[in-house]
Amino acid sequence: MKPERKQRLLVVVFIVVVAGLVVGLLSYALRENINLFYTPSQVAAGEAPTHQQIRVGGMVVTDSFQRASDSLESSFFVSDGSATLLIHYSGILPDLFAEDEAAVATGSLGDDGVFIAQQVLAKHDEEYTPPEVADAMQQAIDKKAKAESTGAQQGESKIRNMPEASY
Amino acid sequence: MWQWFHKLGSPRWFYQISGRVLPWLALASVVLIVSGAVWGLGFAPEDARQGNSFRIIYIHVPASFLALAGYYVMAVAGAVGMIWKMKLADMVMVAAAPLGAALTFIALFTGAVWGKPTWGTYWIWDARITSMLVLLFLYIGIIALSRSFSTRETSARACAILALVGTVNIPIIYKSVDWWYTLHQPATIKLTGAPSMHPDMFKPLLVMILGFYCFYALVLLLNTRTEILQRESRTTWVKQLAQSK
The missing domain is CATH 2.40.50.140 (Nucleic acid-binding proteins)
Known part of the structure; x- marks a missing residue:
């Protein structure tokens, strides 16, 4: 590579790196505001x-x-x-x-x-499911819940899933 | 080793070679986009929660993909033009800007249309959507900048610098949904691992993405060829071409 091309390549790298640094630091400093x-x-x-x-x-x-x-x-x-x-x-x-x-x-x-x-x-989450598949999945969950609730701890699984209130 | 690279820099050679590829690209994009659209809009199952409104993904995701990838095409062309002083690369950069702007606009517009029934709002200033809007402004800025200088060389240099600075925005757009809390959902199609989408819905999307890539290449070539003819209009080969038609 000719020296002047090499120099221009360095300029390109410099631009990208500096722009990256500036924007990176900015968004790091403002991260709470970006949320x-x-x-x-x-x-x-x-x-x-x-x-x-x-x-x-x-x-x-x-x-x-x-x-x-x-x-x-x-x-x-x-x-x-x-x-x-x-x-x-x-x-x-x-x-x-x-x-x-x-x-x-x-x-x-x-x-x-x-x-x-x-x-x-x-x-919305990133999941996409056809209705039949969603139904089948829901049925499987219900079936499992039913099997669990026939035991002594009725409804226990539901309480376990409930996050504790913090106030 | 650099022979092909310097040859590629010749607008005349590029014009002739690209002319041979055009019909194939046109055929591939029509076949892929039409079959992908019919498959996705007509035959793919609807989403369990969103119903039919999810189908906008078949336009939204491919357009967003190409809006981001197209920016790199533009920036790399700008860098090549700057380092090797290659005229053709400048032409590709100028040709890529309006195409990218259109795709970014389509991504934002389809997102807004989908956002209303899904989220409950057309627009929200979250990190993903705001950075995508910045991308649109970068594309528009490059179009404006490319037309605001009297000499081609200064114009190409200014555009290349803006394009290179703007590359920082691309990973931000891509990772925004993981780095910050946003309303926009994380990526469905992941580089590693299976997509979080049923295969019956994913296959037509893949066809549409491929179709959009072909369409992008086609329009980029057409735009570049127009740019070549405009800039080389005083050369003998363009004059001969115009006379022979």
């Missing part, structure tokens, strides 16, 4: 600000969803496996919102540790 939402663990640890517009996200806990019979008021718990957070919401939920699925809520955290949401979004 779209706080997890229930972060909220429990007091990392999330109160009375400010923030987002929280997590899995909607099984059997935790409750809806008022005469209004759009609803409440549910979200969990990240180690902590849970109670969310109150008044409004229409997206079609794909469901228990055992992830959701992201926009709103503010009160002093009582309850999150009042103005908007709730469903976070």
Whole structure:
């Protein structure tokens, strides 16, 4: 390679490396701001600000969803496996919102540790399954649960899956 | 060893060779995209939770793939043009920009259309979607920059530098869903390991991705050929070509 080409090659490498460093350091410094939402663990640890517009996200806990019979008021718990957070919401939920699925809520955290949401979004996972396959999988899970619940510890598996409340 | 490389740098030689590949690429892209679309939109099973709206994946994922891969095509062409002062590489870089911008727009648009029924919103400023928007602006910036200089050499240099700086964004887009909490789900198709998608749904997607690769190559060649004819319009071989038609 001719020397001037080698020099220009070095310039190219230099541009890419410096740009990479700058953007890398920037996004490292701003990593908390780049995150779209706080997890229930972060909220429990007091990392999330109160009375400010923030987002929280997590899995909607099984059997935790409750809806008022005469209004759009609803409440549910979200969990990240180690902590849970109670969310109150008044409004229409997206079609794909469901228990055992992830959701992201926009709103503010009160002093009582309850999150009042103005908007709730469903976070879809990366799994794609045809209905028949999903049914077959659900049947297999139900069958297993049935076999377990016929034993002495009825409903024990469900409690085990329920993350402990942190407040 | 460098013989072929310097030969490739000749626009005339490139024009003749690419002309022979074009019909095959056109045939492959039509066959793959039509069969993939019919298979994916008509015959693949619907998703258990999303129903039929998941089918937008057959456009969204291939377009996103090529929007990212196309950026590297553009940046590598820019670097080659800068290091070897190769005119053809500059032409490829300029030809790749509008194509990449269109694909990025398709990815963002189909994502928004899918986002409304699935997430409950058309748009959210999460890391994946925001970095994809930055990619669109990078492509548009290169198109604008390539047209804002009076000399080709300065223009090519400026575009190459912007394209090279922008390469940083590509791994960020790709890994954003793993590095930060985002609303966008992580990758379904993984480099290592099986895709988290039923094979009946995955096979047509693979056909569509291959089809989009062929389509990308086809349009890139066509754009580059147009660029060659424009820039070489005063040479004898282009004049002869124009007269013979």
